Amino acid sequence: MHGNQQKGRNGEAIAVQLLKQRGYEVICLNWRHKHLEIDIIARDGDHLVFVEVKTRLSSNFGMPYEAVDWVKQGRLTRAAERYIQAHRHEGEIRFDVVSVLYSADRKSYRTELIKDAFWPD
Template sequence: MAKHLEYGIQGEQLATERLIREGYRIVKRNWKHKHLEVDIIAYDGAVLVFVEVKTRRSLAFGEPSEFVDIHKQRKLIRAADIYLGGCEHIGDIRFDVVSVYLSDIVEITIVKDAFWSN
């Protein structure tokens, strides 16, 4: 397996563990619908959260969360709409981004309400 894929898997596992420690209840990991994917779907209290995980080994090009551009946001919003159409959730939703920086030390940052859907 390519190293960048291994880092991504490691980052998603670390992000999941951190979210659980923060009180999130994980519902799905790597949920897919056609070409759309959500890394983690979880509840934070009563709020259904769609989580994008970004893992990097270097900050040379910026924080990992900065790589969730408008195109990626739109894809996540479409994925959330499809997911919501097939579940019984009624209430608030949120989009979070978890940045995982893998270096000599591991740094994990949760950005709650990282962006909004229209």
């Protein structure tokens, strides 16, 4: 596994821990439909939550959550639509972002959970 892939997988594992600590029930990791992917699909109460995880080794180019731009939001929205169709989900949904920022020595990290990070148009 390449460095960026490993960094991403480590960030996702940290995000799963955070979500479980906050009471989320993790349903699926790395759900794919063709070229679309959702990092984590979970339940938070009666909401089906699509979670994007962004991990960075420094904040030199901004905070990790800032990388969830309108292009990424569009991809997540399309992926969520496919998941909802495939699983015939009816009910409330939400898009959350988990931001993971490692310290300079990479021995610790800071996480941030952003609920309702965005809404599709």
